[in-house]
């Protein structure tokens with residue numbers, strides 16, 4: 001005679017929600033049999049599958065049930081006849097579900113069912129400490145609480161316990177996941193013989209002109225071709241003095257267009273240059289007039305690629321406004337500037353995760369050209385967490 005056991009698999013966006021479902025349906029003494037993420041990758045919507053069991057309260061069997069009980073059920077043995085010891089992602093003892101009486105022998109070897117509440121608090125003190133430390137670091141890097149919780153739970157549920165020897169191991173593991181998620185643009189082909197005409201667009205003060213100087217200096221050093229700069233200046237502010245300073249030093253050709261009908265002539269004068277960088281005026285997302293002028297000027301300048309320059313010091317709301325306002329220009333990639341000021345990309349993580357524009361460069365200072373860093377997945381991941389070790 002066995003104690004009836006009910007087994008059910010619950011699915012939820014997070015382990016917490018799954019445990020709540022189990023607790024409300026099966027009560028506090030439910031046993032967790034298995035926990036697994038059913039979608040790989042932590043940056044899409046993770047789904048967790050938790051299989052739990054509970055003993056069904058015994059009541060006197062009806063006549064009908066007594067008759068049925070006497071007939072062997074083919075699946076019962078397969079389902080309940082063997083203790084199922086589940087390998088724990090936490091390295092802790094795990095629950096065993098099934099018949100509760102000693103009809104299968106080996107009572108000494110059998111583990112006691114572990115309740116849901118026990119399972120949640122069952123992590124070793126060491127693992128708790130490591131997870132807490134890394135959680136604090138991620139929160140300190142400006143990541144959203146929900147993301148931190150999700151990743152720590154995912155780490156606990158999916159990683160080999162051997163990974164968690166120390167905080168460093170957990171950081172490395174998380175960095176590996178993030179590397180797979182972040183989108184980087186392929187590096188600029190500086191050796192390419194074909195014409196390179198790069199326009200930088202973005203809000204005022206984002207760092208467009210400074211990045212142009214860095215790119216132009218890099219191109220001057222790395223390529224054989226002549227470098228030219230076209231400054232679009234509808235407000236007639238005059239040639240940018242910092243660019244002019246570098247121009248003398250580096251031998252760049254330099255043209256300014258203040259009106260749309262001056263663009264063709266300026267490009268004509270830059271025809272000896274096979275690397276042209278187009279510096280555009282800053283546009284506020286709400287300034288339709290400036291955005292329209294920018295669109296018309298880019299139609300005339302015909303860049304081979306357009307980079308959206310976004311300061312990493314902005315918050316996620318502003319980032320989304322910039323992205324939305326400049327999406328119509330079809331930027332090929334994004335330059336994230338002023339990392340030295342923002343201290344990292346943690347607060348922008350969700351935006352970067354959801355953005356369709358890959359990152360091509362990071363800038364972390366005003367030095368030309370040394371503070372221009374080609375983006376790689378590893379670098380971006382590191383800046384998301386600002387992990388120092």
Ligand SMILES: Nc1nc2c(ncn2[C@@H]2O[C@H](COP(=O)(O)OP(=O)(O)O)[C@@H](O)[C@H]2O)c(=O)[nH]1
Pocket residue numbers: 202203204205206207208209210211282309337338339340341363364365366371
């Ligand atoms: N700290 C820091 N300052 C930067 C960086 N890039 C640009 N800047 C500064 O930000 C200010 C605006 O840059 P600018 O290139 O003129 O922006 P633009 O209006 O988009 O052309 C200037 O004072 C730059 O020196 C950077 O990576 N780090």
Ligand SMILES: [Mg+2]
Pocket residue numbers: 208209210279280282
């Ligand atoms: Mg500028």
